[in-house]
Amino acid sequence: MERAFFLFEDKIKLIESSFTKDGWITIYESNTEPNDSSGLIYCCIVEQHIIDSYRSTSDWIIEPGSEGKPSIISSFKDNQWISEYYSNSNDGIEPFIFSKRFTYNGGHEAYIDISEEFILYFKLYEKSANKQNRVLYFIDEIGDLDEAIVVKNNSIRVKLKYLIEYISVRRVYFSICFDFMRFAETDFKTLDTKSLDQNYSSSNYFFNHYIRSVNDIKSGQLQSWIHGKCLLSFDESKSNKYYFDSDKLHESFITGYNDNGE
Numbered sequence: 189m190e191r192a193f194f195l196f197e198d199k200i201k202l203i204e205s206s207f208t209k210d211g212w213i214t215i216y217e218s219n220t221e222p223n224d225s226s227g228l229i230y231c232c233i234v235e236q237h238i239i240d241s242y243r244s245t246s247d248w249i250i251e252p253g254s255e256g257k258p259s260i261i262s263s264f265k266d267n268q269w270i271s272e273y274y275s276n277s278n279d280g281i282e283p284f285i286f287s288k289r290f291t292y293n294g295g296h297e298a299y300i301d302i303s304e305e306f307i308l309y310f311k312l313y314e315k316s317a318n319k320q321n322r323v324l325y326f327i328d329e330i331g332d333l334d335e336a337i338v339v340k341n342n343s344i345r346v347k348l349k350y351l352i353e354y355i356s357v358r359r360v361y362f363s364i365c366f367d368f369m370r371f372a373e374t375d376f377k378t379l380d381t382k383s384l385d386q387n388y389s390s391s392n393y394f395f396n397h398y399i400r401s402v403n404d405i406k407s408g409q410l411q412s413w414i415h416g417k418c419l420l421s422f423d424e425s426k427s428n429k430y431y432f433d434s435d436k437l438h439e440s441f442i443t444g445y446n447d448n449g450e
Contacts, residue, residue, distance in 0.1 A: 211445035216344040230365040238280035246416040255283035348449025356426035393418035
């Protein structure tokens with residue numbers, strides 16, 4: 189295994205770009221790669237009142253299959269148990285995608301769903317082969333279809349301009365959570381590296397990189413593990429501008445994408 193691959197130089201570039209490319213952002217991906225590698229990308233919405241504490245750790249708070257929406261939470265008050273309904277069981281954290289698994293007589297099915305509130309806000313139109321493969325379109329003022337969400341078996345991408353508008357009008361943050369792990373059947377000397385347990389942070393990401401020998405699991409094997417999240421901030425200048433505004437300026441052609449995916 190190459191040293192750069194083991195040290196996640198490819199994934200760190202994705203983290204620094206907030207998983208955006210050509211106007212799209214990857215909000216979910218689950219895969220097992222060659223060379224004993226695995227990876228998971230997840231996401232959620234984070235409200236302003238917890239953003240300082242949220243951005244200072246690598247903890248996701250929620251994860252696939254335990255999104256915590258909705259919930260009935262019981263507490264003991266005034267010498268009695270009181271049960272209350274909560275749309276989100278974690279204060280300040282809102283799921284944006286939902287891992288769904290169904291087992292029934294004769295079969296089972298699993299897929300990822302996207303926040304219905306986001307879909308309703310833009311009135312997205314869906315075309316699908318099945319739940320694991322579908323595209324959701326925004327219909328513009330002249331009736332043209334614009335891809336807004338692309339769902340495949342193991343990944344979901346969202347066009348960045350729609351996501352930026354959504355979090356901006358709501359004045360919330362969007363978190364891309366990631367977990368990558370790779371193993372190498374070699375030693376520290378051969379890879380010219382050493383054990384590591386270090387946090388890395390900037391204004392838009394926080395992750396821990398952990399490197400260790402796992403001889404107790406398999407002789408002569410090293411593990412490299414990155415776990416953390418990066419944050420998209422809302423754009424204050426877009427917080428009072430909506431996709432249905434009538435005073436838009438229209439380009440005659442598109443040459444590329446800016447930082448907001450426009």
